[in-house]
Amino acid sequence: MVTSVPDDVPDVLAPARLGPLTLRNRIVKAATFEGATPDALVTDQLIEYHRRPAAGGVGLTTVAYLAVAPEGRTERRQIWMRPEAVPGLRRLTDAVHAEGAAVSAQVGHAGPVANAASNRRPALAPSRRFSPLGMRTTKAATEADIARITEAHGEAAKLAVESGFDAVEIHLGHNYFASAFLSPKLNRRRDRYGGSLANRAAIARAAARAVRDAVGDRIAVTAKLNMDDGVPGGIWLDESLQLARWLQEDGTVDALELTAGSSLLNPMYLFRGKAPLRQFAATFPQPQRLGVRAFGGRFLIEYPYQEAYLLESARQFRAAVDLQLILLGGIADLATARRAMAEGFDFVAMGRALLREPDLVNRYAAGTSSTSLCIHCNRCMPTIYSGTRCVLVDPAPLRVAPPDRDA
Template identity: 30%
Template sequence: MTAFPKLFSPFKIGSLSVKNRMVMSPMETHLCDKEGFVTEEIIAYYRERALGGVGYITLENTAIDPVGRVNDGMLCIHDNKFIPGLKKLTDSIHTVGGKIVIQLSHAGKEALSYFTGLKPVAPSAIPSPLTKEMPKELTGEEIKAIINKFADGAIRAIKSGFDGVEIHMAHGYLANQFLSPESNIRTDDYGGDTARRSRFAREIVETIRKHVPEDYPVICRISADEYTNSGLKLEESKEIARILEKAGASAIHVSACNYASAFFNIPCYYLEEGCFIHLAEGIKSVVKIPVLAVGRIVNPTMAENVLQENKADLIVLGRTLIADPYFPNKVKEGRLDEVRTCISCNRCIESISEKKLVCTVNPYIGKEGISCTTKTTQPKKILIIGGGPAGLSAAHLLSSRGHNVTLWEKESQLGGSFRYASLAPRKESLGKFLDYLISQVKKTNTTILLNKEATAESIKQFSADAVVLAHGARNVPVEINGTQNNGVLNVTKAFLSADTMGNNIAIVGGGPEGCELADFLASRGKKITLIEMRRVLGLGLVAHPRYHVCERLKKMGAQLHINAKVTEIGHNYLVISRRREADQKLDGFDTIVIPTLHQPNSTLAASIQTFVPEVYTAGDAVAGRTALEAVAEGVEIGIKI
């Protein structure tokens, strides 16, 4: 019997019967083509999640109107020409026993005119908080036309074989814009009090209900709290939920935020797990239809408790299923140690703004239709230098494919520089991912040697068929006048010296490492001065964690100097220079920390080229890398050899 009985109990929303209470969230992938048609890549991506055991999939937001298409990575259903591709997708899901619902969406003022070629529309002429573009205020006739387009989308969804529809009424898109007092200041029947602002959403549900079978699932996704000063709050959203229930909604999917509060919308590791569950609980207290909870739910125990405590009826998993499509099956089978846990870094969110979906912990995104773990017919003797994310991911895949793999690590433990990244506050999930990588390698036949320094001679003596160099960057301290004689520390040493470095700390460089070190030390009561020569702190971090770490530093009283260059370092002081201002001396520091340049580490590769048949380089040894690139490069090498 499963340890999570409620999570794996069957459930029903109208005609949709599901085998468990887990739902895949509608999250953009940009795996469709630029016209919004289904591709083989997107079919393989969703089919993998269906095989992974989720109760049902919600297909990413799909445009019911070209004017409401937010970008060229958004699927479309505004014309019958999209039905064949969508039908091919649903057939693929149904063939493996999965269920799939489609999210119907109109972005309203968040659509981009430079992409659509048309002025965005909205309930009121209030600019987008993101693009700042002024939308066209919809007329009553135009509102009716859009409502009918939602109904047309639902009709096409049935023809395409979808098991239900979800109406996107959240996150600052058009239906949410009508619901919110922040974006709807109309004075006609579509604006004013809660009932009138809900009319657009209500009529979408009512109109769809007239065109679909009686028990066909029509789910509404709402932002129960917009997390802005004048936006929707939970109490008003309870009233909206009752209105939608009366209109014929089959279930309420409870999310939060809009574009103005986007830093909270997709909660990164700085926000608590399950941070929106209380909103689902509030909505469930006032409606009789099923309620879906979402919001950084990565722990099956938390999911089970939410259901047991009747706070929601279903659990929505987004990034959790991006990270590991087989999460449901692994949890059901008790293989929790094999779950590739989402670290909430939001690199996935960053990736879809410019390209296709990627994931730090799952380098197989977009490769679902490719057999990456095929056993080799020609096993090779392979030596991997370095036990960081790149080396570990390469070792695991190569050994799993049947190669004879040995890994050398010069330190006394595996992890490389990634181990220090996991020390910063709220980044414990990174440590869990590192533990996962190590445990997976240890389950293979990989031979691991710690405290083993690699030299050209020792590699030559090993006589490998292939060598993977994942031994990290060449770390070079930034040259500043005075750094040689005044006991400065680099970031790594500073992480390890928190208890002995005094109380008043200056950190030169406000990039990702500097900001996270500042957070780490400030959380331990240190007085922090952080100096960054650029205009923005944390450049290199994804926008969500960058926002939160900067806010944390401000709240902890860190002295933040931007547009300031350090020109001199003394025994307990430093001098900063700003354009058009006199130099400023800052003193009284117990310790000064300076940044390190992570430069390509190619010396070892050059020294072994003549006697090693195949030499590959990955991770920081190539250039400064994040864990995403390091893991991906390790896997690419693992596939190639």
């Protein structure tokens, strides 16, 4: 941790440009699934979830997750982008704008991370494989599926503009649809979407192109990109660096938010710290609860937590591309955010720290705090089933949405 930065380093609390957008500072509320849409439409709870960090001083808050197709949801209570969702989303963006912040829509397709049992539709993947998320076998996406999903990214982006969003974040990480195609482990195809990196990257690039063509320069376009999957045989830095270069050459995105891990195979690789097995198990009925407690450690693998734990990998992207970069992963201290600026990053993204203290950025600006009270216990993670929150602050959900365990 550095204690000072050179005078010419951008001020993390000063206004900054993101594509065509001017943000009041360089701190982004990262997309963290809210668990606040029981009917797959905007609720007052979802609006309040984003209004609070907006009032608390962030430059940009990110709504997660807005699927581009109904089968692209991780479970059926998530919003999917359609005309019926626009009025509620407009209420949300108006509420965020009233607090002086900007707001981004994270769009994408969950692919093999989708819960087929919940969605009552097959989960689409590069290749067939058993998915423990829905206890079903995924369906290998056809070329018609791929074309439809690519086009749906553009249509979702148009609806985001209509809804008043200032930016769109394309989900290219965590082994969701585009990310699964990038993974050599998950993509065993022998057609034009498998084999070489150029083939495996075609969907990610096409989705980004569809979004850019849909919105032009009216709003900012970013992409959440896996640096590595954290899984043997998954994508690694050499390939993800090349994809970053291609996205820059394509001119489709204004910035990359750098992430890691697989929601399908290794989710804790992104979060780091303790895995709240007991709390996750409590969201399941018996006998699954006993199974999660007994064997969940094989899925929720614990990794040591430290500040800016993705920085070492992200440095390689800073050296490789000229795109604006958003540093994610274990950023809770103002000194860490300033360190990111000193190392050439343009923005920092916070998740858990802002769940603990939605007004943290205002505290930074006022000089009353320089570090988050978040203890990285990860007990917020299981609350996605009942309204995502810090349990140390909000022990009970604002509105209970029972876990979706339909078979």
